[in-house]
Amino acid sequence: MLHYLVELFILLFIAYLxxxxxxWALRNMFGSDAPSAYAARAQLADAAPAAxxxxxxxxxxxxxxxxxxxxxxxxxxAAVSEAPETAATATPGRLERPKGxxxxxxxxxxxxxxxxxxxxxxxxxxxxxxxxxFDQIAAxxxxxxxxVDDHLKFNGRITREEWIRQARxxxxxxxxxxxxxxxxxxMKNADGGKVxxxxxxxx
Numbered sequence: 001m002l003h004y005l006v007e008l009f010i011l012l013f014i015a016y017l018x019x020x021x022x023x024w025a026l027r028n029m030f031g032s033d034a035p036s037a038y039a040a041r042a043q044l045a046d047a048a049p050a051a052x053x054x055x056x057x058x059x060x061x062x063x064x065x066x067x068x069x070x071x072x073x074x075x076x077x078a079a080v081s082e083a084p085e086t087a088a089t090a091t092p093g094r095l096e097r098p099k100g101x102x103x104x105x106x107x108x109x110x111x112x113x114x115x116x117x118x119x120x121x122x123x124x125x126x127x128x129x130x131x132x133x134f135d136q137i138a139a140x141x142x143x144x145x146x147x148v149d150d151h152l153k154f155n156g157r158i159t160r161e162e163w164i165r166q167a168r169x170x171x172x173x174x175x176x177x178x179x180x181x182x183x184x185x186x187m188k189n190a191d192g193g194k195v196x197x198x199x200x201x202x203x
Contacts, residue, residue, distance in 0.1 A: 095150060096143035100130015110134045114170060116185045116200055117161035122152065137167035162199065 104110075109132035112123045129148075131137060140148070140163075149158045158164075166185060169178040178185070183195035 093146055094143045095147040096141065097147050098129070098131065098136070098140055098144040100136075101132065102130065104132035110170070111187070112137075114185045114187050115161075115163055115166045116182050117157060117163060118186050125152065134167040134171035137163055138171050140164060 109127065112118050112126055112131070112134070113120065115134075115137070118126070126132075126137075129151075145158050145164070148154075149156060152158075162182075166178065166182055169175075169181070179195075179197060181197040181199045183197035183200055187194070189195050
């Protein structure tokens, strides 16, 4: 009985040696140089700590970007908040009554009818507002022009007829330039007719 067990053990040992040899031979003949799955996982585990700092380095600029973007957005908001104030200070159509004087300087008013667009009726209205001289009209601001235009129901006529420029030329005594541009203005010549200048000539 014992000798059967010894023979069986010898046969198993020989089979083990043959199997090991065949495995070694087949691996050398057909085996791959690629690392095993265990080796691959080990390599990934070794590389992971080195990759984390690189990821953090890339993420850092991305995390820092939003504050810069927020500052860029803040600038237009500030500009928008300032816009209404600018618009309010230059509102078109704003009215402001021009400052008049109690009476004509030296007791003698300028002939306001010389300005093309001012007739006897409008001259009286202007006197009632304390406007007696060319330099007063020449100093009107846009808001004051709007007020007088609205008061006289002229619908922009003061600007179209260039009252400010006419008044400035007459106040400065530039008669030749005034005659060239506006002729006799609102007055009639010796023949009873109006002479038109280059700016008042009708085509």
